[in-house]
Amino acid sequence: AQKITQTQPGMFVQEKEAVTLDCTYDTSDPSYGLFWYKQPSSGEMIFLIYQGSYDQQNATEGRYSLNFQKARKSANLVISASQLGDSAMYFCAMREMDTGRRALTFGSGTRLQVQP
Amino acid sequence: EAGVTQFPSHSVIEKGQTVTLRCDPISGHDNLYWYRRVMGKEIKFLLHFVKESKQDESGMPNNRFLAERTGGTYSTLKVQPAELEDSGVYFCASSHTLAAQQFFGPGTRLTVL
Numbered sequence: 508a509q510k511i512t513q514t515q516p517g518m519f520v521q522e523k524e525a526v527t528l529d530c531t532y533d534t535s536d537p538s539y540g541l542f543w544y545k546q547p548s549s550g551e552m553i554f555l556i557y558q559g560s561y562d563q564q565n566a567t568e569g570r571y572s573l574n575f576q577k578a579r580k581s582a583n584l585v586i587s588a589s590q591l592g593d594s595a596m597y598f599c600a601m602r603e604m605d606t607g608r609r610a611l612t613f614g615s616g617t618r619l620q621v622q623p
Numbered sequence: 624e625a626g627v628t629q630f631p632s633h634s635v636i637e638k639g640q641t642v643t644l645r646c647d648p649i650s651g652h653d654n655l656y657w658y659r660r661v662m663g664k665e666i667k668f669l670l671h672f673v674k675e676s677k678q679d680e681s682g683m684p685n686n687r688f689l690a691e692r693t694g695g696t697y698s699t700l701k702v703q704p705a706e707l708e709d710s711g712v713y714f715c716a717s718s719h720t721l722a723a724q725q726f727f728g729p730g731t732r733l734t735v736l
Contacts, residue, residue, distance in 0.1 A: 511665075544727070550632075552714060552727035598666065608679055609654065609721050610668035 509534045511599050513614035520589045520621055527574070528584040528617045530599030538604035541582040542611065543573065546596040555597075558582055560604075589621045625649065627728035629715050635734045641703040644731045648697070648717030654678075655698050656718075656725060657690060661711035669713075672698060673721075705735045 510533040520526040532541065543555040558566045558573045566573040574583040586593055596618050600611040628647045636642050648655045657669040669688070670680040674695035683690070687706070692698040702709055712732050716725040 542724075549729070550712070550732075551729040552716075554724055554726065557724065600666075604722070608681075609671055609718075610656065610679060610682065611658070611666075611716075611725065612668070613658075613666040615665050 509536070509539075509601055509603055509612045511601055511612055511614035513599055513617050515617045516615070517618045517620070520586075520619065522591060522621055522623050523588055525585060525587045526589055526619065528586070528597050528599075528619065530582045530584065530614060532580050532582060532599075532601050534580075534601065534603055536603040536605045540602045540604065541573070541575070542600040542602070543571070543582075543584045544598045544600060545593075546598065546616075547592075548595070552598070556584065586619075591621050591623060594619060594621045627715055627717050627726050629713075629728040629731050631731060632729065633732045633734075635736065636705055637736050638707055639704045641701065642705055642733060644700045644702075644713050644715075644733070646698045646700070646715030646717075646728060648715070649719075649726055652717035652719050652726075653695070654718040654721060654723075654725075655692060656716040657698070657700055658682075658714040658716065659711050660714070661708065666714065669700075702733070705733075707735050709733060710735045 539560045541558045545553045572585045599614040630645045655672040660666040668682040671678045672692045689701045712730045714730045715728045
């Protein structure tokens with residue numbers, strides 16, 4: 508069964524510094540996708556970045572990058588140059604591609620607080 | 624382009640009452656998903672529609688939950704009768720194709736007293 512683990516319930520970072528949010532996953536499906544979502548206090552879920560299991564390079568989107576280590580089954584999110592607006596909950600999620608199911612499996616989330 | 628919308632944003636009901644949540648996906652998105660996050664736990668998948676058909680309802684917790692998507696446009700999720708443990712945030716998401724990114728709505732916060 509697929510599983511996502513986020514071991515950091517809360518993180519603090521100083522404004523303008525980089526921060527890494529951890530995510531490990533477990534799946535027996537060789538084809539899968541990994542996602543990160545941001546949930547600010549307003550409640551909406553905002554898609555940040557995607558990594559496919561067969562992608563050769565780590566995904567990057569602006570200040571977000573995904574440190575994908577397939578052998579270790581980890582997909583950590585790196586936010587560079589943190590901003591106050593980055594304070595939010597962050598969820599790692601996975602979707603298996605070969606099973607036919609399209610449901611996302613989520614981790615428990617990490618609450619990031621950016622301090623001035 | 625309008626995003627996924629959900630109504631209401633908040634609902635407070637008493638145990639035993641009925642509540643209906645609505646989701647309007649992004650126009651043209653055939654795939655519609657319902658998820659929920661109960662207090663302190665992970666976001667869990669409930670079900671997946673492709674147009675008006677239920678593709679996967681393996682996450683529906685019990686028969687008190689009924690989801691419909693008549694006409695393949697908006698969807699409703701009815702909880703009848705509501706129980707205390709149903710409290711949480713119910714998210715709807717939609718995607719254009721099965722492999723595409725899922726866009727989430729703002730969620731409906733349900734409180735059952």
